Amino acid sequence: MRKVVVIGGGITGMSTMHYLQKQAKEQGLDLALTLIEKDAQIGGKMVTKQRDGYLMEVGADSIVSRHASVRKLIEELQLEDRVVYNDTGVSYILTENQLHAIPEDSVFGIPMNEQALNKSTLISEEGKKAVLQDLEKTELPFTTNHSVGEFLTYYLGEEIVQKQVAPVLSGVYSGDLNKLTIASTLPYLFEYKNEFGSIMRGFEANKAFYQENAKKKFISFKNGLVELFERIEETLENATILKNTSVELLKQDTNGYKIQIDTGEWLDADEVVLAVPHQVAQKLLKEEPFQRDFEELQTGSIITVYLAYDLPNDVLPADGTGYIVSSGNDVDCNACTWTSRKWRHTSKDDKLLIRMFYKKNNPRFEEFCQMTNDELAQIARQDIEKSLKIIDEPTWIDVKKWFDAMPIYNLQHKQAVERIEKQMVKYHPHVHLAGCSYYGVGIGLCIQNGEEVATRVMNQFIQRQREFV
Template structure:
């Protein structure tokens, strides 16, 4: 016997978008008997799936032996088409999003793996979504109540913005979305065999904003601070030499000659060439103000080690804005320093938060179980406001002034509506997403450069350290440059087993992009070879390798013109009607962990001001 299924007419198609006809379909399906086990298995059998696929197109004839079975296929097809049509119109309404993916139904329902639909749908218009078997919260659809702010990116900047909005501006409803399956961005702490090491940032400056974030995250008791007297070393003429930590150390500082010290002193007082009429690089500024020796023996290795940058291209104004402002505001570095002190003493400032710890001297901080404790603590406090494995695929602005964000998620495609958006993702990722909104903003963001950096974590026995590098029989200090090596086991407790020394080495950067072509073994050999020239005994045993982490796009470079490009990107978004869409992250605030936190508080204040003053339709 044969049965013919006629194509649906226009009115019938439209009926499937009508809740009333959806109820009629539900009544129709109630008469369908459950399929037997053998029939169920047929839908999971590759061979029978191909047979069903051939039978499903509406314009073809169904060859079946049983007319009752044909009727079941017919009604199942109508149900699937109804649900698929509603699903498509909810997630991808016309003229609401920049990207409207093409969904082909009903054939795709049979060519994809079996999916589970909720049995009960009190309001199918709002709740129609394809879901996996999981305990996750239901997907947010376009019809959900808009949140105040969506922070795109679950790195330290994004999490701290959300934390600041939740604590400093308690009325804000915020959601954080992260494309990866974990929070923290490049913060990566690992633990094995009695070692605890970092593969991204290693520490932070314990500024008041940073300590506020620590306390608000519930980590005050987990905070560990380094020794403020721990020396930092620079290699010069084959010897590691300590960098002066305070003015009284300058006379005994053997890294520079007497003439170099005099030149630096006069320059700092203002006896030096005047500033040029263009934006200076770090190299130009330092050579002009402090002389060649300060640049070549101190600043150049510092820029290469800390910023992974080329000081001849880094912008002094962007990368070291505080020092740049001293000369600009005070006529010289010393003059600006005294002026800043006078202004700070004259200004009335609120009392310091009594909850904050009081670090002694210039030191660095971390946590008992590493830096990853901070993003994990913030994420835990935010709870289900943090969405993992959510990849943003499009942004659009609605007539109401709100934004619609389309995501690929483990539960399928999800649309999230919000009043403000903060993009804390890398600039090159933001550029791609913003191109449909503002080509000028996208072009500006695409010009920021992120060089590669490798983090090589290795360990030696204590007796492998050269005797001249030991203080009271111990390796003491923060670390050294050439290569940039952090004495992790000396800086914080419980980083290595007794009798072992843990060293975290950063190599690569803008002046050494060749690391991309090196294997892990070659990177370890390069680090070990350099360390044996200054720190490790040449005949010491091979190091114990904990890990090598290569970051192909690691640290944004604040090159000459960086701030201008950032202004262009922000201005273009604002001028094309995308107020309420903010840019954040380390390419905006600065690369140091503490600057990311300070920038997060600034971004949260901007969002709060916008929400306070904005009137939505």
């Protein structure tokens, strides 16, 4: 029986386990699967908490529904009847203490057509004229390795990028747009420009797709994202999941690998999957060439604060789901989600639940990191009072700090990952790197990566069988 050990119980690791089992059954191969997770619960950065009738996602709050891997996994796990969708609504940008709606028919703040552009209250007439240059500039002096900021500014102009696009994209990808590549953020924009000669024409040609997905853009489950992990765990057979367990050492031997866990016990493996943050992989892969390239990979940090109020949801602006902070404001936060408005299942009594975000690119972030939870709660309360004019006392506040947890795909990221992959083939051909540290931000991409890694592991076993025969 072949043995596979997956280290890391986040979405990539659990997806890998699911697809290893699925493919092993399809190919009639006996596999013994073990997953090692350092925390008491699986889920990684997807953590569901319940408190006093409220449901909180203290990490990722939802899954983008349009990625093909998402729907596929949900169907395989027979979770369709547990799915809930976000309430559609207006997202705002807070600029100079005023909320400006991001127009419908916009994607990450990028207008899909002239009508959406003209609805923007953030962009001047001169700025709107600059956007229309996209229809005339049909040349393509870029590759997908150029920065997405440079690319968008060239075609759409600086004003809309700085005022309407950058606040949204920086919130999603946790970085400076001029240091993030097209390939790692919005590669389809490059394809639109190449095929249609215009970003907006590309959006217009795919308008039906975006409009359909906008209605049900995000998904969760009735009891939160934890349901996805609970279902994967309960469907695994001939599998061992070790929680509250850390890996101390990864050692290669003539028969594969030996893995020492924090109890002192050694586990054997034919193939190993490292579905962990790159900092953890760096400690386990001790060869010097890895160290230099791992240092090239960057991460971001975030502090989030949930505040529950004994107030109805209708104290919020009508049909809104939250705001992103731009420039010239009195608030300290980077963004604010009106959780109970966006996700009706998070508040049983239709009472107000708000989530505030403070990110590493915030000018005060280092100061925030030194604050107590009570001090951070006070900052969040002040931000809500300034931006939403809510002066009532919250019934409770929950603070969560994620330090160096979110990958940032800078311009050197792809090359660093390629060098690491070459070293893996040389030093550890039966160890597989997986996860968002390398291969894409977003739960859909992580699920896809889990399936790809499972396929790669299975191919290793099939190849060995052929060589043995």
